Amino acid sequence: MATEVDVQPDTHEEIMGATYRALCKHGYAHLTMQDIADEFDKSRSLLHYHYDTKEELLLAFVDNIVGYIGDRLAESETEEPLERLEEYVDRFVIEPGEEDRETFALALLELRVQAVHNEAFRERLATHYETNVQTVADIVADGIEAGVFREVDPDATGEAIYTALVGARMYQVTLGAERASRRMRDRLAEFVVDDLLTDGREPADYAGNGPEN
Amino acid sequence: MATEVDVQPDTHEEIMGATYRALCKHGYAHLTMQDIADEFDKSRSLLHYHYDTKEELLLAFVDNIVGYIGDRLAESETEEPLERLEEYVDRFVIEPGEEDRETFALALLELRVQAVHNEAFRERLATHYETNVQTVADIVADGIEAGVFREVDPDATGEAIYTALVGARMYQVTLGAERASRRMRDRLAEFVVDDLLTDGREPADYAGNGPEN
Amino acid sequence: MATEVDVQPDTHEEIMGATYRALCKHGYAHLTMQDIADEFDKSRSLLHYHYDTKEELLLAFVDNIVGYIGDRLAESETEEPLERLEEYVDRFVIEPGEEDRETFALALLELRVQAVHNEAFRERLATHYETNVQTVADIVADGIEAGVFREVDPDATGEAIYTALVGARMYQVTLGAERASRRMRDRLAEFVVDDLLTDGREPADYAGNGPEN
Amino acid sequence: MATEVDVQPDTHEEIMGATYRALCKHGYAHLTMQDIADEFDKSRSLLHYHYDTKEELLLAFVDNIVGYIGDRLAESETEEPLERLEEYVDRFVIEPGEEDRETFALALLELRVQAVHNEAFRERLATHYETNVQTVADIVADGIEAGVFREVDPDATGEAIYTALVGARMYQVTLGAERASRRMRDRLAEFVVDDLLTDGREPADYAGNGPEN
DNA sequence: CATGAATGAGTTTTCATTCAT
DNA sequence: TATGAATGAAAACTCATTCAT
16 A cells, blocks of 8 residues: 555665665575565564565665665766766776675666566666766767767767676676776776877876765 | 486486576576476476585586586687687677577576675686686787787786676666667777777678677 | 443444445455455544454444344334235345345345354344344234234244345345345245235235345 | 366365365354364465465365265155155254254355355356256256146246255354254245145155255 | 554465475 | 475565554
8 A cells, every 4th residue: 555655754764774785685586575674673564564565665675776876976076078977987986895885786786687577677777777878978978069079979988888887897796806897997098088088188087986876 | 415416417408408498587586496397397306306405406507507608718710819809799799689698698697696695606607707808818918919909908908898798788688778789899899999909900890699708 | 442332423333334335345254454444534543443453343333233224123114914024025125236235235144154253243143133033923923813814833934034035135145146035025925925814815016125134 | 386186186185174174163254274274184385285375275165065065966865856855955954963064054154155255156156056946946847747736936936945945044053043944944844845735745754864055 | 533653473375395106 | 217295484465453643
C-alpha cells in the first residue's frame, strides 16, 4: 500500500542507508531483507510496512542512488571546458584507502548488472548513463565552440570517456586492480585530452574529488 | 566426495553448458540449481553428484569460461603489431543481432561482479584480466620495438585499451546501449591507434570476430 | 480496555457495516482487519480502539447480524396461519439480481460454518436457529389450533421447513444454483403446505420480501 | 512443477488424509500448511514438493473428496425406486456418536463455502451438486415411469430432496442440532415420499449407512 | 478519538542438500 | 550414474496488535 513518497524523509533515508550498507556488505545476489534490517535500527517488518516488497524497496534504492549522483553531477567550480573535463574525469579516480568511494562504485555496478534482468532498474540506470554521457558531451561541445578543442563528435567522445572510466573503475573495485581508475585518468589525459587541445595549451595539474558516477 | 576432476568430460561440458544457459537466462542473483537442471537433460541430484555444492559448480564454471576465452586469446592471423591491435580491439565489438556474444559478455560480467564477494572467483578472474592486459601490452610493446608505435607505456596503454573496451561493452549489454562497443572501437582508433602510429601509416580496414573477453 | 458497549452507536454501526462489506468481499477465511478498515473511512488502529481483538469485533458482528434478522422476524401483516407460513417461506426466496440479499445470506452462512470452531459464535447462532424454527413451529401450531392445518408435529415441521429453505439457499449462493431458493419455495408449497391444509382451500398467490434468515 | 498426477498413490493418499484431518481439526479459515504437516508423518517441505502451493494442495483435496463421494453414490443394493429413494435419503442421516461422518460432512461444508471465493473449487463442487441432484431426479423419474410415484417434476423434486437434506445436516454439524438429519429424513418420508406414492403402498422400514453427500 | 509507525509471531514458499534405491 | 523423495534452514511476506502522539 505505502509507496516511497509516503515514507517519512528520515525513515526513508535511514532505510536507504541501511540498504546501501547491506548491499555493500553482502552483495546484490545474497542480499536479504534481514541483512537490510540488520543495518537498520528498526524491525524487519517495518521495511515491509514502508515497501510492500523487496523489489519495491530496491527500486526506491536505485532511484535514491541515481538521484544522489545526479544532484552532484551538475556541480562545477569553473566554466572553462578543459578544466571541467579534467574535473569530470578526475572525479572518477578512486585512490587507495578511499574505501567508501570504492564501495559506492561497487553498489552502482551491482545494480547495473541487475538491470539486465529488471526493466525498472534498467530504465532508471539508462537515464543515469545518458545523463553522464551528455554531461561529458556538453563539455566537449562547449570546448569545440570555444575553439579550445578540435572538432570531434561530442556525443561519441563523451560516451567513450565515460564508459572507459567506468570500465577501469570496474576492474579496480571487482578485481582489486589498484589505481586502475587513476591510470585511466592519465591515459585519457595522454590520448584524449591532449589530442583534443587545438593548440599547445598545457593541461592543468589537478586533483579532484566528487560524485561517484 | 566427487570433485570436478572426476567428472566425465562429456557430462562436465553438458553441465557447464547448462550452467551457462541458466546463468544468462536468470542472472547470477536468481540462479538456482533447479534452473541449471532445467537446462540440463538430467536431474538436479546429478548436479550434486558431480559437484558437491553450488559454489563448487559455479567455480568450475568460472574456470571453464575463463579457460575458453584464454584458449582463443592467443589465436592471431598476423604478426604485424598494428593489425594485431586492430584485430584485438575488433574482437570486442558486438554488433546488433549477435545475441549469443552479448549473452556471453553478460555472463562474464555477472561473474566479475560476484568476484568481489568470492575470493576464488576473484583469483581466477584476476588472472583472466591480467592475461588480457598483457596481451595488449605485448602487442603495444612489439609495435614500439618494431618502430611502428611511438614510445608509450605498454602496460598502462594495454590496460586502458582493455578496460575501456569492457566498459563500453558493459553498457551495451546491461543497459541496451546499442553499438556502444563499436563506437568505442572507433574512438580507440581515432584517439589511441592513430596517436600511436609514429608516421602517417593508414590503419587497415578490418572486420573481425573472435573471443569474448 | 474498550468493550463493545462503550462504542458510540454511529461508529459501531459504521464498523459493523464495514465488517459486513469486507466479509462479503473477501470471505471469512481471508478476512483481515485491514480489509475491514478498507471498507471503513477510518484507520485500522481505530478498529482496535473500539474492539480489543479481531475475535471480539467479529463476535459483535455476529450479534449485530443476528439481532438485525431477529428484529424483522416478528414483523407480519397478517394473523392468518396459511398466509403467515407462505409469507415466511417467501422471504427466503432470492431472485436473480438481488445481489444484496444473496450477499447477506452468504455472510450468515460463513459465520455459521465458523461456529463449529467458535463457541461464542455457536451460542448466538444456535439461538438464531432456534428462533427461526420456533417461528415456523408457532405458525404451524397456530394453524393446527385454528383447524387450518392437519395435525402434525409443529416443531419437527418447523425445523424441516426452515432447514430445507436454508439448504436450498446455500446452493444458490455458494455454487450459483440460480433460483434454487424459489424452487424450494415451490416444492414446499407442493409437498408441505398443500399437505398441511386439511380442506381444499387454495394457497394464496403471494410475493414477499423480508428478512434474510 | 510436480502436479497431483505425479504424486505416488500412497503419498498422495497420505497427504489427502492429513489434509482431511487438519481441516476437520482447525477449520478451513485457520488451516495452515503446518497443521497439515502435523497430521503427516513427513516434513512440511514435502507438501510443497508434491504441491507447489497451498491452493493447489487444497484443490487436489477437493477433487479427492468429491471423487470419493462420487464413487459411492452409484452403489445401490436394489433397483426398486422407492427403496432406492429411501436408501438415498437414509444415507444422509448422521446419528449421534457418528463423529467421523459428522466431521466429513463439515469438511465438505467448509469447502462449499470457500467455493464462493474460489472458481476452481466452485467448478468441482457444482459438478458434485449436479450429480447428487441428478441421482435423486433419476430415482424419481424411474419411479414415475414405473408407476410407483405420481407425476411430479423429477429434477425439481430431486433438487429439493437433496438440498433439504444438506440444509438439515448443516445445522446438525455446525450448531449441534442433534439428530436434525434424522428428523429431516422423517419429514421427507412424511411429506414427500408418502405424497409421491400413487397407491397405498407402505414405505419400507429401513436403516442405511452410506456415503456422505 | 484517531492515526501512522512499529513490532513479533507466524505463514507460505524457496532452495541447497541429502538419501534410499 | 541417476533419480525422485525428503529435509531443514532460511527467505519473503502477512497480520493482529501495540504504542506514541
